[in-house]
Amino acid sequence: MKLRNIATLIAGATATLCLMSATGQQANAGTIYKDWNYGIDAFNDGSGGSGYEIKGMAIRETSDSIFVALTGGTPLTGTYASGAADKNIGWGDLFFNFTDQTFKAASDTNSLFGIRFAGTNDSMASSTGVYKNVQATTVTGANQGYSTLKQYYDYGWNRENTQGTDIATKADAYAYLGQGSILNVIGSGTKVGDITMLTASALSAAGLDFSHFLASGEQTIGFQLNKSLLGFGDYVANIFLECGNDGVAVAGAILPPAPAPHEVPEPTGTAGMALVALAFVGSQLHKRFQEKVTLE
Ligand SMILES: [Ca+2]
Ligand SMILES: [Ca+2]
Ligand SMILES: [Ca+2]
Structure with a gap:
């Protein structure tokens, strides 16, 4: 599957980057910049205007944490929308897929990880935090949104880097996400831990720099979680707004946990x-x- 090849390439590039960093040399690989893995989204594929325009997502791994950042026009608490059931349209939940299956297949087998970070969205997850064994569901209907991904594209929103630089084309988007319902929130799963929301200055201090890609949105949202809460290996992370008006993905790899201190047998x-x-x-x-x- 092409997407896997992309993820594998990025994983290889990450390994190369680490190797070269260890030798003190500079290296640029894929969309890795200053330890963050960027997926830069089309700047003009947010149906409904700037309040629904995602510009990018970035993920950073440290020895014990995963950092996630999103930028665009949608505030953490969403925007007023008279046509939405709760009069508000905001961010959906973020998904990590560590399987080699499509998003739909991984969802159908409860194999996704999900992170609810927007406490006011329509997620079925009971509270913000990290969830495993996740099945995704859609809330586009209650948010005046697109009934299917195909409908979004049929309305004319196909652009280069449609789901970010790692799922750049409509064909790639269909291959990974399918053409059916936009599954954009956690439907079911098991909570495994909490996240820590980060301020803009904390994100900058951690090296986040969307401006390097001219992709700084009016709203930049970020959080941190303990690495042990997630899976590891090649991943595709993706998110849609509650209405499905825009979405972005990032492919990459998370290193396996460091082996526990060797227990010397007596x-x-x-x-x-x-x-x-x-x-x-x-x-x-x-x-x-x-x-x-x-x-x-
Ligand atoms: Ca966009
Ligand atoms: Ca809503
Ligand atoms: Ca997009």
Whole structure:
């Protein structure tokens, strides 16, 4: 599958980057920039105007954390929309797919990870945080949105980098996401932990720089989570707005967790020595006791 090839390429590029960083050399690979993996979305495929325009997503991995950042015109708490059931259209949930299956197939087998970060959206997840064994569902209907991805494209919104630089074409989008319902929130899953929302200055301090790609939106949202909450290996991460008016994806790889500190098995010799030592101490105590008895 082409998408996997892209992810594998990026994974390889990431490994190369790390290797070259270790030797103190500069390297540019794919959309990795200053340790963040960027998916830059088309700037003019947000149906409904600037309030529904995603410009990009970026993901950074450190030894123990995953950082995620999104930029565009949609605030964290969404925008007023009279046609939406809750009068508000905002961000859907973010998904990570570590399987080699399409999004729909991974969803159907409850194999996605999902992150609800927008506390006011229409997610079926009960609270913000990280979820595993996730099946995705759609809330576009309640948000005055597109009933299918095909409908979005049929309305004329196909652009270069339609779902970001890693799913650049409509054909790639169909191959990964299908042409049916836009599955944009967590439908079911098991919560495994919380996320920490990050301020713009914290994101900048962590090296985030959408402006390098001229992709700084009016709204930049970011959060951090413990790496142990997610899977690892090649991934495709993607998100849509609640209405399906825009979406973006990033392909990359998360390194496997570092092996636990090696547990040195207790050598039988050491155990034997310990027993001998205990026996010796015991015998000495016994001897002293005997001596004491004898003296008395
Ligand atoms: Ca866009
Ligand atoms: Ca809504
Ligand atoms: Ca898009």
